Amino acid sequence: MRAALVSSFGGPEQVEIADVPVPAPGPGQVRVKVAAAALNPVDAAVRSGLFGGDGRRLGLGWDVAGTVDAVGDGAGFTVGEEVVGLAHGPHKALGSHADHVVLDASALAPAPASTDAVHAATLPLNGLTAAQALDLLALRAGQNLLVTGAAGALGGYAIQLAVRHGLNVTALAGTGDEELVRSLGAHRFVPRTATSLPHGFDGVLDAAVLGAPALALVRDGGAYTGVRPPAQPPAERGVRTATVGVRADGARLATLATLVDLGALTPRVAHTYPLADAADAHARHAKGGLRGRIVLVP
Secondary structure, X not given: OEEEXXXXXXXXXXXXEEEOOOOOOOOOEEEEEEEEEEEOHXXXXXXXXXXXXXXXXXXXXXXXXXXXXXXXXXXXXXXXXXXXXXXXXXXXXXXXXXXXXXXXHHHEEEOOOOOOHHHHOOOHHHHHHHHHHHHHHXXXXXXXXXXXXXXXXXXHHHHHHHHHOOOEEEEEEOHHHHHHHHHOOOOEEEEOOOOOXXXXXEEEEEOOOOOHHHHOOEEEEEEEEEOOHHHOOOOOOOOEEEEOOOXXXXXXXXXXHHHHHOOOOXXXXXXXXXXXXXXXXXXXXXXXXXXXXXXXXX
């Protein structure tokens, strides 16, 4: 089968499509025939060497939507089921940017029935990250949340989940994104170019990785959750600070898939590329300005 790999760190040109053996599932594992796999910032980080790798050839891709085509003992899935899942970890020999991927059954969930595989493939990483970040913030219904990077894939899911939890959401995003973030449920919009930003939020979900400037917008004794550990600012003024480290969670992913079917979560796709053109997809991702995920299709 084909898989997108990196042997040397660097720019998009380091992504190679290689022929590799089709993996076999072990006990408690499932092999998925990939129908679609989203490209995320973490894939660019792996490619560039941010996570290291000891000279090993690394597989790319965390999100997957596809069809079960082989199961190990005790996996609990059936061949032919349509699923979504998270191929977690920066140091893996094969990721979801491939024709097939093997995952622990606990990382999989039934795919949303209301959308196609391309859109479903944008759900696992960003949906789980948003949900787990909100868990860390531990805000109560009626409290005020600021979401930075609100127009991005993570930010959009965070807005919708937070509104569902009864939070009052302010979205910080680009000047042209007000209509988008309000359509996702944000109660208030603030352009990131504003000369004066509102303060006193009960919590901030810092999807834009602003760090200390975002922390400064939290009230004394509030909460800050970031998405990149090196950018986590030190605690101050009694503000709880944390960084979400996404975990594979098939049960939680199943709940998120149900929310997609209920119309409460909106998967967004910016572009699709054939798997064979993965390097071109990385180059487009590097240009930025996307309001949805790039998705690779084998």
